[in-house]
Amino acid sequence: MNLDKRNLLYRGKAKDVYATSHPHQVLVKFRDDITAGDGKKKEIMGLKGYYNSLISAKLFQILEDAGIKTQYLGLPEPGYILSLKLDMIPLEVITRNIAAGSLLRRFPFQEGQTFKPPIIQMDFKNDEYHDPMLNDDIILALELATREDLEIIRETTLKINQVLKDFLEERGLLFPDFKIEYGRDQDGNIVLGDEISPDTCRFWDSETCDILDKDLFRKGESGVIEAYQKVANIILDEKDKKKWNLDF
Template sequence: MARRRMVYEGKAKILYEGPEPGTLIQFFKDDTTAGNGEKHELIDGKGVLNNRLSEHFMEGLASIGVPTHFIKRLNMREQLVRAVEMIPLEVVVRNVAAGSMSKRLGLEEGAPLPRPIIEFYLKNDDLGDPIVSEEHIIAFGWASQQDLDDMVSLGLRVNDFMSGMMRGVGIRLVDFKIEIGRVFEGDFQRLVVADEISPDSCRLWDIETGQKLDKDVFRRDLGNLADAYTEVARRLGVMPRSNGSNTGPKLVH
């Protein structure tokens, strides 16, 4: 088998050249980081879980007309995606005060927000992914005003879909991050949800108990991260419920 050419390696994923022009293979690693990479561990099976969960969310979004880069899952750790021109911003949608918002604004963690709030962060590890305003984004050419309007629309649509899906299985969607890319079709450009949507990029709390089912488990040393992600997958029907034996993640095909 010919060795694939690596296009990019990030903290949690590797992108390889795809089998057809305009495609990439996205590989999910078990690497888990926090604090801009200062805390790092390998958590067995995390990549498998995130691959399957991201597929589940991306397919759900596509079913309601939200465009994404996802094409299909290839195996337990890889999926085929469209190559896109990534906008160098993280789009964060917040429903509940938590994380950096609580610290910046002095809000009690867990306080409901009056409406979903969208924030933009510049993707730059060296700077710690700083929060930026729409004025910064337009002035420095990271995105146009039309791009921003489209990103806000995409973020709110993803929020509506994900909030409803999670509420249905007893999970509160506190906040989440998406990344967005440009797809060019002749002279026409459109924006699509890219990268991944998984518990790595969301805050998920059990509605009844407040138990954290996301990467805060790792950030704050609250327990076993793989168990938390597996619980999310089981509730969503992505993985079967355990019969009591712990044999690691099993996928539903």
């Protein structure tokens, strides 16, 4: 398949966003760059973009099937997803089911403590200010979103958490936490954008509690790409694997 790829609109730390022949669609390329610690730790990891695109596409499709509005239009080939072009809202919307990561450094939670209901945390997506944690009043004062937007974002995020958690648990994966980003489509609707991958989620093997996400890279451990491949292998159907000739 020929990719409908026009000019580069934006180059982020892990993805490139290209214009397409359609004014309201973009082609997102998942690169092999992997970063941590505010971009200070950086490496290139062969096949990471390939696995992340497959994992993201599958999880977006599951959300679409559950009636959630996402950017996802298709996977023209591994490495690329075709998406609705969104005007991104600079919020990192984090959902936590199990205490892990920065939460343990900042607050006196117990490692592995579960949250029912889950915690939703919003950080300011802004490298210059190092993504500080926000509250509703700061979000409103910065005019990042309205009260109504926040209500939609919160409700949609809880639904996304439930749908993905159910799907992953059925396949033997725990879903301690994840980060998503929303944007506005051409009609002003709030739509799920960006990616859902081991770069932006924690995935743990529910039997062994093995880490299967970017935490391995943050900790300087080996087996990062093997973990991403394992997640892809677990969540993709036989049909998906056949379609892309995946030989896991």
